[in-house]
Amino acid sequence: MTTANNDIVMIENALQGLLPPDQSSERLVVEAMKYSLEAGGKRVRPRLVLEFCRLCGGTDEKALPFACAVEMIHTYSLIHDDLPCMDDDDLRRGRPSNHKKFGEAFALLAGDALLTMAFEVINSDEAASLLGDRACRLASKALASYAGAHGMIGGQVIDLQNENTAAPIEALREMDAKKTGCLIKAACELGCIAAGADEEKIKAAREYGESVGLAFQIQDDILDKISSDEELGKPVGSDEENKKSTYVSLLGVEKCVALVDELTEKATASLAAFDGDSQGLAELARSLAKRKN
């Protein structure tokens, strides 16, 4: 098994261990939380926590509480994003979205509960005995800031405001830097905090996260474009667009592919600030840039 697959198994086991037993009166909301948390995916964010913690000399055991917390925040944001008043998506990762399965009220509460639980996990006595009070406090502060009104939620606000408008590239970059980039940066930073790394390393981890986050989003747009062109039987890169701006609609496929490569190079370059073996993170950046889904 590859390191990536090993890590995914480790993360999913840790998440499962944290979920409360669902035999209580709150059974239904715990079921809804589990449904989305266990839905799989690439687990990019918790893997980044693990990799940065390793790179800074920390153990996996130390990284796992923070890794699980970041994945909980990511999962809650998907549940709330799919709600009818937001993107109104019926499907998520090929299955019914949370509110399609459990109803809107339970999906709302499951999202709220996962967001809340992220901070319970970071600040648990188990996490504190591994990491110390200070690391737990710094991780809570960073995660809340990156996930909040001026971070991830801010990105969703910009997204709502730009709906059905052809936003310029600057607005698109600000939106993505917040909506996707902030939580990826949080993951990188939390990995460093778990290992007790200094400010210089945290800064380099943020730079890596910033580049990887933007590359990730541009690659998403490229993959969307390719799949919609294939569906319509049109050549890749056809300039028929819907109203909403994407990197592809603004820059074209070719320039986007070059930009993803450039950002991936930039990400791996920022790993020079670390003494340890950064092979895992360089590979993670490259595999995200080359991904097909």
Place this chain on the structure above:
Amino acid sequence: MTTANNDIVMIENALQGLLPPDQSSERLVVEAMKYSLEAGGKRVRPRLVLEFCRLCGGTDEKALPFACAVEMIHTYSLIHDDLPCMDDDDLRRGRPSNHKKFGEAFALLAGDALLTMAFEVINSDEAASLLGDRACRLASKALASYAGAHGMIGGQVIDLQNENTAAPIEALREMDAKKTGCLIKAACELGCIAAGADEEKIKAAREYGESVGLAFQIQDDILDKISSDEELGKPVGSDEENKKSTYVSLLGVEKCVALVDELTEKATASLAAFDGDSQGLAELARSLAKRKN
């Protein structure tokens, strides 16, 4: 001005100081956060944080970050509770509810952002320099636990499940203990944590919170009953009920009034565990029991 009024002014000033400037691209969500956070109310929970911190020998300055965080959690829960998929309320404290004013998407995000911000405030560098990393960590842990799937959110789940059914008194008590009681207990406990109180005092604070929380809810039912009887021109205590159980529908007004008194006595009795002047908290419990709205 009374202590209560002084405290309310102090809490509202502190909340205002924490809200980010709303000139950014996220303006709209910050406006929605402010709208509900500044909507007033009795500020019972943050006052409890202040009072318990004082009783344990801590300063107001130390209590304020935790007090604001608890009020943010309370406010988010009201915003999400009013949404169409939950209670579908058009009004809150005499004004349009958050989603009526800002739309559902912004109300959802404003709630998420307030919930997230609570943990940012508790774990800020300012809070840590006043309180120390350990107190911030313990407060985060307690607040997340009381507000989560087995606390406040769990109470909302039970509420949803009991909708339109005549739940027995045990189910009603469990629901209220979680939906209302947990955050009141959190407030009492966070006040003690802010002052560095020991486990014995925290336990007594929890007992006070439990009694006050239940008395608060029963008094709510009594006030609802009186106002609906007055509207309908029926004598107070008429046994015509809607389907949903309340303490009044299950026990009658007279028994409920006695129960509120009994619980208020119990709450004040639990203050004996503290050495300091507990007059403020005894008065707070009594004023809540006697309130007319």
